[in-house]
Amino acid sequence: MSKPRLAVVLFNLGGPDGPEAVRPFLYNLFSDPAIITLPAPARIPLATLISTTRAKSARANYDKMGGGSPLLPETTAQAGVLEAALKEALPDHESRVFIAMRYWHPTTEACAATVKGFEPDEIVLLPLYPQFSTTTTDSSLKAWRKAYRGKGKVHEVCCYPLDEGLIDAHAQRIRAAWNAAGAPANVKLLFSAHGLPEKIVQGGDPYQAQIEATAAAVAAKLGGGWSWTVCYQSRVGRLKWIGPSTLEAIAAAGAEGKGVVVCPISFVSEHIETLVELDHDYAEAARNDGVAPYIRVPALGVHAHFIHGLAQAVRTAVARDAGDITPGSAWRCGREHGRCPCLEKVA
Numbered sequence: 001m002s003k004p005r006l007a008v009v010l011f012n013l014g015g016p017d018g019p020e021a022v023r024p025f026l027y028n029l030f031s032d033p034a035i036i037t038l039p040a041p042a043r044i045p046l047a048t049l050i051s052t053t054r055a056k057s058a059r060a061n062y063d064k065m066g067g068g069s070p071l072l073p074e075t076t077a078q079a080g081v082l083e084a085a086l087k088e089a090l091p092d093h094e095s096r097v098f099i100a101m102r103y104w105h106p107t108t109e110a111c112a113a114t115v116k117g118f119e120p121d122e123i124v125l126l127p128l129y130p131q132f133s134t135t136t137t138d139s140s141l142k143a144w145r146k147a148y149r150g151k152g153k154v155h156e157v158c159c160y161p162l163d164e165g166l167i168d169a170h171a172q173r174i175r176a177a178w179n180a181a182g183a184p185a186n187v188k189l190l191f192s193a194h195g196l197p198e199k200i201v202q203g204g205d206p207y208q209a210q211i212e213a214t215a216a217a218v219a220a221k222l223g224g225g226w227s228w229t230v231c232y233q234s235r236v237g238r239l240k241w242i243g244p245s246t247l248e249a250i251a252a253a254g255a256e257g258k259g260v261v262v263c264p265i266s267f268v269s270e271h272i273e274t275l276v277e278l279d280h281d282y283a284e285a286a287r288n289d290g291v292a293p294y295i296r297v298p299a300l301g302v303h304a305h306f307i308h309g310l311a312q313a314v315r316t317a318v319a320r321d322a323g324d325i326t327p328g329s330a331w332r333c334g335r336e337h338g339r340c341p342c343l344e345k346v347a
Contacts, residue, residue, distance in 0.1 A: 005119060006095040006124065006318065007098060007124070007152065008086065008096070008097045008124045009097075009098045009115060010099050010127075011137065012127075013101065014072070015101075016104060017069065017104070022055050023055040024051070026054055032102070034138065061272055062272065070271060070275070074271070076099065078128070079098070080097070082310050082311060083096060085308060086311055098115055098118075099111060102143060108143040108147050111147075116149065119151060122152055123148075124155045125155070126314060131214060132340065134200065135207075137159065154322060155318060155320060155322060155323075159331060160313055160328030161214045163313065164309060166214070168305040171218050171221040173298055181293055186257065187258055187260060187261050189222075190261065191231070192233050192246045192262050194232065194267070195233060195234055204336065204338030206333045212230050213331065215228070215230045230265070231248065233273065233282070246278075250294075254290055260294055269299050269300075270299045325341045
């Protein structure tokens, strides 16, 4: 008998693959109602305006990375290593890993068509966002549900902020970067995550709580002796965002006479927020503030512990009933996180 077919769909943001793709990528991003919550008659013209006015500066940033985003090659590498890991984790399945980018190619719609052609018996939707947010995972899930019309029992993983593999991988990356810099003593560890407008978190989005839980677990894994804080980057627009900002945290460390070790706690792949914002913009700000050393921890990429954690999340999801949306780790949202899809499922 043939093995049951398992399709694992990795959700990620996507990024422009060349200068000509920057403006349409930005339009796709800002036209998403999960990003700009205005009604369509106001949101679409605003997305057109933003994508047009920001295209030039965005292209300049992508030029620093060779003209396009490395996110698809990075995600493709993760997909290949995960597919190999699934052969061991689920030997009784024929597993294949697919990629669905929310705002660029391969699009959710293109991925859905490819998965349909695979004719899977089961599907696991696995976000490469360890921490759930309505602006990332929820948006990708909604896009998938709208696009997919094929066969297969669907299992959804909403988040995995306390996954053991995730925590171990971050701790190992931090130790390796710190040791490579000579293990300086007078440094502060900054867990830098992508920020969100404060009103989204106040509306019940569990993202900030999950970021803080991941950071605390990594700090505990590292052991005593580390001074650390959580901070948030990539702030744009006029709305008040959650904080402190990463720039504020860098300046605060400098005021204490400390250097910084910056860990991109919400990013599992290298892309513009790490390779430009952290490596160029924030490194320059640190130099200007006299903050030294400035040590940037690499993203997780294909770290063996991280990939193992993803494989275990897939195996756990397959063991559950079809239609379930569950965390891939021990995390559970509180009632104050009303936008958590697991709470909605229970309700």
